[in-house]
Amino acid sequence: KAGVTQTPRYLIKTRGQQVTLSCSPISGHRSVSWYQQTPGQGLQFLFEYFSETQRNKGNFPGRFSGRQFSNSRSEMNVSTLELGDSALYLCASSPGLAGNQETQYFGPGTRLLVL
Amino acid sequence: LAKTTQPISMDSYEGQEVNITCSHNNIATNDYITWYQQFPSQGPRFIIQGYKTKVTNEVASLFIPADRKSSTLSLPRVSLSDTAVYYCLSRKGGSYIPTFGRGTSLIVHP
Numbered sequence: 001k002a003g004v005t006q007t008p009r010y011l012i013k014t015r016g017q018q019v020t021l022s023c024s025p026i027s028g029h030r031s032v033s034w035y036q037q038t039p040g041q042g043l044q045f046l047f048e049y050f051s052e053t054q055r056n057k058g059n060f061p062g063r064f065s066g067r068q069f070s071n072s073r074s075e076m077n078v079s080t081l082e083l084g085d086s087a088l089y090l091c092a093s094s095p096g097l098a099g100n101q102e103t104q105y106f107g108p109g110t111r112l113l114v115l
Numbered sequence: 116l117a118k119t120t121q122p123i124s125m126d127s128y129e130g131q132e133v134n135i136t137c138s139h140n141n142i143a144t145n146d147y148i149t150w151y152q153q154f155p156s157q158g159p160r161f162i163i164q165g166y167k168t169k170v171t172n173e174v175a176s177l178f179i180p181a182d183r184k185s186s187t188l189s190l191p192r193v194s195l196s197d198t199a200v201y202y203c204l205s206r207k208g209g210s211y212i213p214t215f216g217r218g219t220s221l222i223v224h225p
Contacts, residue, residue, distance in 0.1 A: 004158070033213070043159070043202065043215040056211045090158050101147045101166075106158030 002027065004093050004107035012113045018079040021110045023091030025072050031055070031096030032074040033104060034066060037088040049074050050096045078112075086114045121203055121216040128224050133190045135219045137203030140184040148179060148186045149204040153218070159202060163188065190221075198223045 005024045013019050025032050034046040045058040049068035066076040072093075078085055088111050092104035121137040139148065147166050151159035163170060165177040165186070176189040190197060200218040207214055 042217045045213045058212055092158070101164070103149070103161045103164065106151075106160070108156070108158050 004091055004105055006089075006091050006107040006110050008110060009108065010111045010113075012115060013081050014115050015081055015083060017081050018077060019081060019112060020075055020077045021089055021091075021112075023074045023076075023093075023107060025074070025091075025093030026105055029093035029095055029105075030072050031094045031102070032068055032072065033092045033094075034074070034076050035090040035092065036060070037090055037109070038086075043090070046076065081114045083114050086112060088112075119203060119205060119214050119216040121201075121219045123217070124220040124222070126222050126224065127193055129194055130192050133193050133197075133221060133223075134187050135190075135201050135221070136185055136187045137216050138185045139203065139205045139207075139214075139216075141207045142183055143206045143210070146206040148177070148183075150175070150177065150186075150188045151202045151204060151215075153200045153202065162201075193221075193223045195223050195225065197221065 007022045023032055031050045033048040035043050036046055037043045046060055046064055047054055047066050048056040052068045063079045068074045088109040090106050090109045092106045094102040094104045119139045127133045147164050149164040150162045152162050153159045163172055163175045163177045165179050167179050170177045178187040200220050202218045203216045204213055
C-alpha cells in the first residue's frame with residue numbers, strides 16, 4: 001500500500017505571496033491532519049479534515065486554511081506569507097474512525113522557504 | 116501551564132538500552148500516548164502507543180505509570196541506525212489538539 005505523499009517537496013516563495021500544498025493520504029484513510037514543524041516551535045497541529053469537513057483546528061491565524069476533497073486528498077493554503085512561515089509542513093493520515101487511538105501516518109513533508 | 120516535556124538530547128552506545136521519558140502532566144483522561152521517530156528530511160514514523168501500564172512490540176517498550184502523567188520509551192540494544200529524534204504525542208485534558216513534545220535527539224555512538 002502506498003504511503004502518504006506530499007507535493008511539492010520543496011518550495012521557495014516571497015513575503016506576501018500565497019502557497020498551496022497538497023497531500024494524498026493512504027488509500028482508505030479518511031482523516032488528514034496538517035502540522036507545521038520549525039526548529040523554534042517544534043511540531044504544531046494546524047487542522048484535521050475528515051470526510052471533507054474540518055473536524056479540529058489548532059491555534060494558527062486565519063491565513064492558514066485547508067480543504068479536503070471527496071477522494072480524501074487534502075490541500076492547505078497559506079496566504080500573505082510571512083518570513084516566520086518558513087517551515088516543514090507535514091501531512092498525516094489515519095482511518096479517522098477510532099479517535100485518539102489511531103496511528104497517524106506521516107508524509108515526507110513540504111519544505112517551504114519564505115524570502 | 117501544562118506542557119509536554121522531554122529531554123532535549125541523549126547519548127548512548129551501540130548495544131545499550133535507552134530510556135526516554137516524557138512528562139505530560141495534564142493528559143486527557145481518555146487519551147493514548149504515542150511515540151514517533153523522525154530522521155532528517157523525513158516525516159515522523161510511528162514506534163509504539165499505549166494507554167496505561169506496559170506495552171511492548173518488536174522495536175520498543177512503553178511504560179506508563181498509574182497516574183499517566185509521564186511515559187517512558189525503552190529502546191533495547193540500540194544500534195547506529197537508531198540515531199534520530201524521538202517525539203511523544205498526547206492530548207491535553209479538555210482539548211482535542213494533538214500536542215507533541217519538543218523531541219529528544221538520540222545519538223548512538225559506535
